[in-house]
């Protein structure tokens with residue numbers, strides 16, 4: 001494979017140089033439509049500066065433009081495989097999902113790349129970073145918490161918070177804000193409350209207080225710092241210097257975060273196994289040798305549930321609201337679908353919202369154009385090396401599928417930068433879209449365990465928002481809202497929307 005034989009470890013480089021090197025060609029460029037990209041599929045041309053050093057990668061990362069940079073590289077070289085650092089390759093070909101993340105008989109697993117994910121702050125792996133054996137043991141027990149039966153039992157908890165969201169948004173219309181609300185905050189508050197309840201047996205009280213709980217703030221207030229530290233880990237010298245440079249306030253916050261996690265989990269453990277939440281099955285399987293979690297692993301996973309299960313849902317809902325408000329035809333079509341499916345609000349249930357094809361197409365289209373998982377699920381090729389997309393890749397090489405780059409590529413999607421839910425509904429113009437590359441919940445044994453819960457929340461909230469309100473973008477919202485930085489997740493700008501209660505004829509009600 002071109003360019004993979006000569007992978008060399010990177011010598012230490014100064015971060016100051018990296019930061020001053022911000023004019024690298026391609027960095028932060030908006031993707032361009034490249035004619036003939038499809039025909040060029042199969043060529044592998046590593047970008048020279050990215051192949052030579054980590055600097056372009058790190059610059060893109062600290063600028064919050066890593067997905068944009070990777071996307072621009074794929075387009076510039078019109079190639080589904082590019083080198084993004086001396087030891088890392090990015091793939092945007094649908095076949096790569098099964099090779100990198102799937103089960104392949106006779107092949108060793110590709111383990112998570114801790115250079116990208118970082119080590120867990122308490123030193124104990126959660127599902128996300130655990131090596132295969134530990135992952136299999138933990139996933140076996142945690143799967144019970146996300147089974148169909150468990151999900152059905154959790155539905156009343158979820159529905160309760162959605163009711164609360166809608167009720168409080170109606171109150172905003174009659175309150176001093178006259179219906180002007182930042183929906184990013186409201187979606188986040190609701191999703192945190194749900195995950196707090198399912199993980200710790202009590203909500204974070206975000207909807208009630210209309211503020212972020214300090215536990216949540218310590219994580220999300222520091223995403224930029226965590227991302228910056230991840231960038232520093234690429235340079236051996238900085239790896240050693242950095243711990244001494246972390247401000248005491250941040251260290252204290254991390255300690256407080258873990259102390260609060262321990263207290264929350266311990267309090268939940270005392271409640272036993274009667275609640276239909278994530279912890280009951282974990283407690284029930286406590287003595288099962290092949291499928292149980294150690295106490296510290298419960299902490300790591302509880303923390304993961306909150307991070308993975310809240311921000312993702314809020315991102316998809318915020319993005320969908322924004323794109324619907326930008327596309328009046330799409331908004332009209334989804335409203336018609338909801339109005340013709342239901343005659344009263346109590347008919348909008350977890351089951352009935354699963355039968356709304358246009359609503360699902362809108363949520364999928366948001367996952368394509370504004371994907372939630374932006375780190376690219378980085379893994380390392382096992383020491384003996386292996387093939388990916390028919391190409392030999394040496395052992396130890398980092399490989400990844402960057403969802404943003406894959407979904408914005410004209411090689412994979414027609415009109416990649418346009419929001420078109422119809423592409424998911426057999427529209428002939430989009431018949432050649434490569435849907436095999438679209439895996440917003442990842443694939444294989446390490447795919448998203450919370451997919452059903454995520455789908456339930458996004459479908460239910462979107463249907464009830466449209467049933468209850470007409471929405472209009474406020475002037476306070478940046479017209480270029482989707483131009484955002486990425487530090488592990490999208491740094492979402494406020495999405496201020498003017499809500500009005502939707503008028504319905506008495507007959508319909």
Ligand code: HEM
Nearest residue numbers: 127128305308309312372373377441442446448449450454
């Ligand atoms: C729109 C909603 C969601 C999307 C798009 C999404 C996407 C993903 C993706 C792409 C991964 C793989 C991450 C990686 O390997 O680095 C993942 C993993 C995970 N997700 Fe989700 N997720 C969503 C909702 C949820 C919810 C509601 C939960 C509930 C707790 C959840 C819990 C998890 C967990 C625990 C993992 C790690 C699984 C493992 O490594 O075995 N997710 N998710």
